[in-house]
Amino acid sequence: MxxxxxxxxxxxxxxxxxxxxxxxxxxKPFLVPITFAAFLAMLFYPACKWFETKRMGRGFAxxxxxxxxVIIVAAILSLLVWQxxxxxxxxxxxxxxxxxxxxxxxxxxxxxxGVSKDKQEQFIQKQQQSAGGGASTAASSFLGGLGGFLVDxxxxxxxxxxxxxxxxxxxxxxxxxxxxxxxxxxNKIMYESSTISQKYFTGLAKMIVVLWIMYGIxxxxxxxxxxxxxxxxxxxxxIVPFIGNLTGxxxxxxxxxxxxxxxxxxxxxxxxYGLVQFIQTYILEPLVVGSDTNINPLFTIIIIVVGELxxxxxxxxxxxxxxxxxxxxxxxxxxxxxxxxxxxxxxxKGDEDLMTKFKKMFK
Numbered sequence: 001m002x003x004x005x006x007x008x009x010x011x012x013x014x015x016x017x018x019x020x021x022x023x024x025x026x027x028k029p030f031l032v033p034i035t036f037a038a039f040l041a042m043l044f045y046p047a048c049k050w051f052e053t054k055r056m057g058r059g060f061a062x063x064x065x066x067x068x069x070v071i072i073v074a075a076i077l078s079l080l081v082w083q084x085x086x087x088x089x090x091x092x093x094x095x096x097x098x099x100x101x102x103x104x105x106x107x108x109x110x111x112x113x114g115v116s117k118d119k120q121e122q123f124i125q126k127q128q129q130s131a132g133g134g135a136s137t138a139a140s141s142f143l144g145g146l147g148g149f150l151v152d153x154x155x156x157x158x159x160x161x162x163x164x165x166x167x168x169x170x171x172x173x174x175x176x177x178x179x180x181x182x183x184x185x186x187n188k189i190m191y192e193s194s195t196i197s198q199k200y201f202t203g204l205a206k207m208i209v210v211l212w213i214m215y216g217i218x219x220x221x222x223x224x225x226x227x228x229x230x231x232x233x234x235x236x237x238x239i240v241p242f243i244g245n246l247t248g249x250x251x252x253x254x255x256x257x258x259x260x261x262x263x264x265x266x267x268x269x270x271x272x273y274g275l276v277q278f279i280q281t282y283i284l285e286p287l288v289v290g291s292d293t294n295i296n297p298l299f300t301i302i303i304i305v306v307g308e309l310x311x312x313x314x315x316x317x318x319x320x321x322x323x324x325x326x327x328x329x330x331x332x333x334x335x336x337x338x339x340x341x342x343x344x345x346x347x348x349k350g351d352e353d354l355m356t357k358f359k360k361m362f363k
Contacts, residue, residue: 025310032314033152037159039321040069041167042197048164062164066157076236083229189332193325200321204239210284211235211245214276222268224252225259240316241304245280249273295323296345 024031044065051061163170171190178186212235219227234248253269295303303323307315323343330340 021306021310028311029152032311032318033155034159035318035322036314037156037163039197039201039318040156041160041163042194043201044069044160044164045167045194046198058165062161065164066161069160070157076232079232080229083226083232185332189328192328192332196324196328197321200324207280207284208235208238211238211276211280214279215272218272218276219252219269222272223265224256224269226255230255240313241300241320243316245273245277294344295320295327296343299323299343 047068048058048061048065051064052058056064174186174190175183212231215231215234216228219231224230230248230252233251234245237244237248240247249269253266256265256269300320300323303319304316307317307319307322309315311318327340327343330336330343
């Protein structure tokens with residue numbers, strides 16, 4: 001009897017965890033836009049508050065924040081389109097180089113394995129015919145996904161406006177459902193959650209800009225064509241932790257190969273990637289982003305994997321700030337403090353951030 005009662009709590013917690021994961025998975029179409037909107041609303045809250053100090057109404061201030069977000073996104077997309085239009089003039093040359101590389105590969109296959117060019121072309125035609133239906137299905141799914149993305153983007157903008165406009169009402173609601181003796185803790189949780197979200201996303205924005213500069217300089221020095229475009233691409237993909245930079249660098253390598261890049265150029269791209277990663281990990285992240293989320297590396301990787309399984313790429317983007325807010329909740333509620341300790345980093349004696357070390361060194 002004692003054994004069964006001792007097992008009851010872990011089993012219930014495990015069951016609750018599975019229920020939460022299931023609810024998050026099936027409610028993805030609703031939760032992803034409103035979660036993005038909530039984080040962006042917290043990010044633009046200081047700007048909204050500043051607009052209101054200039055004697056603007058809350059509705060107009062919230063609307064200005066939405067317009068500001070649209071302008072920022074439009075500016076980034078314009079940069080990408082501008083660079084893509086510059087690349088379009090080189091597409092014919094790239095096609096010729098790719099054709100020559102394919103012909104060279106066909107000749108090697110013929111000389112090495114004795115497979116004639118006619119047989120190779122017949123095999124390619126069969127594969128194209130069998131993949132014809134798959135290509136049409138992929139095109140229709142892409143168009144459907146693009147339409148869904150546009151709808152979610154519009155919904156997110158509406159949510160951002162409403163969350164900024166009704167933020168006081170929502171805060172009062174939270175305080176009303178919390179007992180009187182716990183309202184101070186609830187206020188602290190809301191404040192710290194908002195602060196973590198703002199610092200995480202502003203730090204990420206600064207990091208992306210710095211990565212644009214570093215990749216742009218590095219790719220230009222080694223001679224990558226359209227270096228600015230690939231620098232922007234690698235920087236923007238930083239939004240997806242761990243995988244983003246690697247994906248951007250891989251695309252740069254493939255594009256350089258398609259443009260007839262030499263082996264030295266590919267090695268230069270890989271060296272540039274390694275140097276940027278070193279500077280980012282050991283200098284920029286402690287200096288620009290800091291350790292505001294304060295999550296240990298084990299749970300950083302776990303939450304990103306779980307986020308991808310539940311919500312796909314949006315889950316990977318939102319995983320770290322969501323876990324950071326969850327840790328704030330754990331740290332401020334007494335029964336949940338062990339879980340906050342488990343997820344967070346254990347501070348050892350002598351551990352200091354980079355800024356503190358710099359201050360001590362110059363002092």
